[in-house]
Amino acid sequence: MSTSPTAAVPSPDARVLVEPAGRRLTRSTAVMLVGALSIVGVFAIFQTALALWVLWTNDPLKSIGGLIPLVSFVLILRVWRSLGWEMRGSWWGLAILAATIALVHLRDRAILELILSPSWTLFLPPHSLVAIAYAAGVVLLFGGPRLVRATLFPLVLMGFVNPVPTFFTLHVDLPLQHASSLIARAFAHALGQQLTSDQLRLMFTPDFGMFIAPGCNGIRGAVTMGFLALIAGYLYRFRLRVHILVVAGAVLLGYVFNLVRLCVLVLYYIVALHIQWLQSRAEMGDYLIGACLFFLATALLFTLIRRFSPGHDLRVPALATTPESTAGVAPGLLAPGSFLPRWIALALLVLLGSITYARAIVQDWKTSRIASDPKALGLFPQHVGHYKLQREWNEYMLNGPLVYYWADYAPDGSVAPEKNAVVSVGISPVLGAHDTLLCHSARGEDWLWHGDLLLPTARDVTSFSLLFFNNGATQYLEATTVCTGTTCGQYSNGLKHFGFVYSRPDTRNLLSQSPTRPIPVLLRTATPDTALAPDTARAALTASLRDFLSEADLPAFTRSYRQP
Numbered sequence: 001m002s003t004s005p006t007a008a009v010p011s012p013d014a015r016v017l018v019e020p021a022g023r024r025l026t027r028s029t030a031v032m033l034v035g036a037l038s039i040v041g042v043f044a045i046f047q048t049a050l051a052l053w054v055l056w057t058n059d060p061l062k063s064i065g066g067l068i069p070l071v072s073f074v075l076i077l078r079v080w081r082s083l084g085w086e087m088r089g090s091w092w093g094l095a096i097l098a099a100t101i102a103l104v105h106l107r108d109r110a111i112l113e114l115i116l117s118p119s120w121t122l123f124l125p126p127h128s129l130v131a132i133a134y135a136a137g138v139v140l141l142f143g144g145p146r147l148v149r150a151t152l153f154p155l156v157l158m159g160f161v162n163p164v165p166t167f168f169t170l171h172v173d174l175p176l177q178h179a180s181s182l183i184a185r186a187f188a189h190a191l192g193q194q195l196t197s198d199q200l201r202l203m204f205t206p207d208f209g210m211f212i213a214p215g216c217n218g219i220r221g222a223v224t225m226g227f228l229a230l231i232a233g234y235l236y237r238f239r240l241r242v243h244i245l246v247v248a249g250a251v252l253l254g255y256v257f258n259l260v261r262l263c264v265l266v267l268y269y270i271v272a273l274h275i276q277w278l279q280s281r282a283e284m285g286d287y288l289i290g291a292c293l294f295f296l297a298t299a300l301l302f303t304l305i306r307r308f309s310p311g312h313d314l315r316v317p318a319l320a321t322t323p324e325s326t327a328g329v330a331p332g333l334l335a336p337g338s339f340l341p342r343w344i345a346l347a348l349l350v351l352l353g354s355i356t357y358a359r360a361i362v363q364d365w366k367t368s369r370i371a372s373d374p375k376a377l378g379l380f381p382q383h384v385g386h387y388k389l390q391r392e393w394n395e396y397m398l399n400g401p402l403v404y405y406w407a408d409y410a411p412d413g414s415v416a417p418e419k420n421a422v423v424s425v426g427i428s429p430v431l432g433a434h435d436t437l438l439c440h441s442a443r444g445e446d447w448l449w450h451g452d453l454l455l456p457t458a459r460d461v462t463s464f465s466l467l468f469f470n471n472g473a474t475q476y477l478e479a480t481t482v483c484t485g486t487t488c489g490q491y492s493n494g495l496k497h498f499g500f501v502y503s504r505p506d507t508r509n510l511l512s513q514s515p516t517r518p519i520p521v522l523l524r525t526a527t528p529d530t531a532l533a534p535d536t537a538r539a540a541l542t543a544s545l546r547d548f549l550s551e552a553d554l555p556a557f558t559r560s561y562r563q564p
Contacts, residue, residue, distance in 0.1 A: 025335040025339065025340070026335065027084075027085040027087065027335050028085070029335070030085075030087065030142075030335035030339050030343075031077075031080070031085055033343060034138070034142050034343070035073075035077075037343065037346060037347060037350070038138050040350065041097075041134075041138075041346065041349075041350040042134075043350065043353075043354045043357060043358075044101045044104075044349070044350045044352075044353030044354050044357075045100065045101060045104045045130055045134060045353070046354070046357040047104060047107075047108050047357070048104055048127050048130045048131075051127055052065070052066075052127055052131075052161050052162070053066075055162065060220065061164055061220055061223070062162060062163055062164055064163050064220075064223060064224055064227065065160065065161045065162055065163040068157060068158065068160050068161050068163070069131070069158065069161065071154075071157065071231065072135060072154040072155070072157045072158050073154075075151070075153070075154035075157070075231075075234075076135070076139060076151045076154045076155075078319065079147070079150045079151045079154070079319065080143060080147060080151070082150075082319035083143075083146065083147060083150065086143060086144065086146065086147060087142060087143065087144070087335060087336050087338075087339055088143070088144035088145075088146065088336075089140065089141050089142045089143060089144050089338065089339075089342055090140050090141065090144055090145060091141070091342070092140060092141075093136075093137045093138065093139070093140030093141025093142070094137070094141050094342070094345055094346060094349065095137075096133055096136060096137035096140065097133075097134065097137035097138065097141065097346065097349060098349055099133075100125075100130055100133040100134055100137060101349065101353040103124075103125045103130075104125070104130060105353070105356065107123065107124065107125065108356075126162075127161060127162060128158075128159040128160070128161055128162050129159070131158040131159065131161045132155055132156065132158045132159050134158075135154075135155050135158045136148060136155050138346075139151055139155065141342055141346060142339070142342060142343075153234045157230075157231075160227070163223055163227070164223060172251075176222075176255045177255075177258075180255065180258055180259040180262060181262070183259055183262075183263075184259065184262035184263055184266065187262075187263050187266055188266045191266065191267075191270065221254040221257060221258060221290070221293075221294050221297070222251045222252075222253075222254025222255050222258065223251075223254070224254070224294075225250040225251060225253055225254040225297060225298070225301060226247055226250050226251040226254070228250065228298070228301060229246045229247045229249070229250035229251075229301060229305075230243075230247050232246075232301075232302075232305050233246055233247065233305075235316050235317075236305060236308070236309040236310065236316065236317065237310060237317060238308055242308050246304060246305070246308065249304070250301050253297050253300065253301065254297065257293045257294065257296070257297045260293055261286075261289055261290050261293050264289050264293075265285075265286060265289065268285050268289065302314065377392040377393070377394060377405065378392060378394070378405025378406070378407065378427055378560075379405075379560040379561075380392060380405075380407040380425070380557070381556070381557075384409055384548065384551055384552050385458075385548075385550070385551025385552070386411060386412050386551070387409040387410065387411050387412075387423065387548055387551070388409065388410060388411075388412060389407055389408075389409060390407075390408040390409060390410040390422065391407070391408045392405070392406065392407045392408075393406050394406065395426070403428055404426040404427065404428045404522065405426065405427045405428075405429075406424055406425070406426045407424070407425050408422050408423070408424050409422065409423050409424075409425065409548065410422050411547075411548075421525045421526070421527065421540070421541060421544035422525065422526075423523060423524070423525045423544065423545065423548040424523065424524040424525065425521070425522075425523055425557065426521070426522035426523070426524070427519065427520075427521060427557055427558060427561065428519065428520045428522070429519055429558075429561035447467045447468060447469050448468050448469060448470055448534050448538075449466075449467070449468040449534070449538060450465075450466065450467050450468070451465075451466050452464070452465055452466070452490070453466050453479075453542075455479075455545070455546055455549050456546075456549065456550055457488075457549045457550065457552055457553065457554055458549075458550065458551050458552055458553045459486075459553050459554070459555065460487075462481055462488045462489060462549075462554065463481065463488075463489045463490050464479040464480060464481050464490055464523075465479070465480045465481070465490045466478065466479050466542075467480075468534065468537075468538045468541075470530060470534065470537075472530060473528070473530065474526045474527065474528050474530065475526065475527050475529070475530055475532065475534070475537045475538075475541070476524055476525065476526035476527070476541070477524070477525055477526070477538060477541040477542060477545060478522060478523070478524050479522070479523040479524075479545055480520065480521070480522050480523075481520075481521050481554065482518045482519065482520050482521070483518070483519050483520075483521055483554055483555050483557075483558045484518050484519075485555065486555050487555070488521065488554045488555060519558040519561060521554055521557060521558065523545060523548075523549075525541050525544050525545055525548075526541070527540065527541060
């Protein structure tokens with residue numbers, strides 16, 4: 001047997017190093033092109049990106065979700081570099097991206113909803129799933145299956161673009177915040193301070209007090225602590241059991257320090273009774289107390305991380321590398337020949353998926369004052385038969401975008417007394433195909449009656465979904481339909497606890513914002529007589545609605561919000 005050393009067979013990646021660069025792309029340039037196209041490609045799922053942007057910028061509790069894509073992107077690049085920018089991509093990644101973009105466009109033009117309970121509804125596909133699928137598709141297309149396996153954590157982390165799901169709020173956050181507020185109020189009692197009659201406020205003087213209730217927003221600190229622990233556990237390679245315990249402990253630590261903050265605030269207010277200067281600075285004092293406590297909690301968390309890290313210090317362990325991966329980051333290493341076709345294919349897919357959104361943006365830019373002034377009112381006719389426009393207003397999401405343009409129409413004196421009710425008309429150019437039945441169900445609003453009804457309009461007979469409510473102040477009837485071009489009609493699902501709702505989109509409009517895109521129309525009429533028997537009230541309100549619709553051309557209401 002020979003004892004001479006056997007020469008190692010170089011890997012394909014290593015052999016590329018000796019090839020002349022010529023005009024071919026280097027790996028580093030290819031990675032930059034992938035990153036740039038991945039960012040631009042988000043425009044192909046623009047509605048999901050826009051919904052997440054609104055979520056992050058209008059809900060302080062969920063604003064941390066805006067950092068998740070950036071962190072995931074950096075972690076993926078970190079792993080990819082350790083693999084020598086390996087490019088053994090699979091065309092299955094393009095299939096995943098195409099399916100994701102298609103589903104997002106389908107959701108924009110149809111109802112795809114899974115209702116699990118009156119307070120839990122999933123709009124399919126969820127934004128979190130879209131984020132995961134988009135990132136995984138890009139990684140698989142250019143990096144290959146090995147890179148997907150190596151970046152499972154950053155890919156799953158993309159699912160936290162909505163960082164606080166409803167389930168967590170209902171079953172974890174609210175119980176813990178309720179316990180914190182009870183303890184803080186008991187602490188105030190122990191110090192001799194009395195609550196107001198609603199048991200929620202501490203009034204130290206007639207105009208100086210604090211509000212202690214489960215709504216106190218301690219969850220932001222807890223969520224931030226949880227994500228710090230989650231990402232640190234990945235970087236420091238914690239064992240699974242340790243990782244889970246550290247994350248759970250970090251979240252609980254955030255709630256404990258929120259409780260401490262409330263108790264310290266009680267002490268602050270008591271001290272401020274004797275120092276007038278502090279009373280006008282209570283809000284800033286709250287911020288400073290919270291910041292100091294958060295810094296202390298973070299220091300405790302990193303002490304725990306140091307305890308469980310492999311080197312018992314805070315230096316992040318380097319990823320394991322091989323000679324091939326080390327060679328892979330050399331400046332002269334060329335990208336494989338299959339890279340350019342994959343990149344061009346993704347660019348074409350992004351271009352195809354962006355057509356509809358680009359047309360919508362151009363149309364919005366061309367349209368009337370409504371596009372430039374979010375506070376401008378809708379475009380409603382002054383008269384609908386013998387009904388006259390009485391007033392207009394807009395309905396917005398909480399600190400967010402406009403949802404409905406509204407107008408009230410009041411009848412003149414020629415209407416019979418039993419039909420003499422104001423009819424409100426709401427137009428929503430932004431919602432698309434929309435089932436208001438599920439919206440009410442998801443918000444936990446219970447109706448007394450629901451049914452579908454055909455009502456004659458000035459143009460033709462139109463189907464409506466009707467809901468009847470009694471909220472204690474008024475009894476009101478809602479009728480919803482969706483107008484597509486010159487026709488209107490509505491489908492709704494009567495399932496209140498579990499079910500799947502699907503409406504068929506117009507396949508001709510999947511790649512365009514055509515004049516036939518669906519625009520919801522909501523009509524509402526009410527009576528202040530809450531003592532009236534529900535059946536009697538519903539019959540009277542239905543008669544008023546029928547009288548109004550008999551002279552209303554509903555497609556004309558939506559014409560101003562469509563392309564010319």
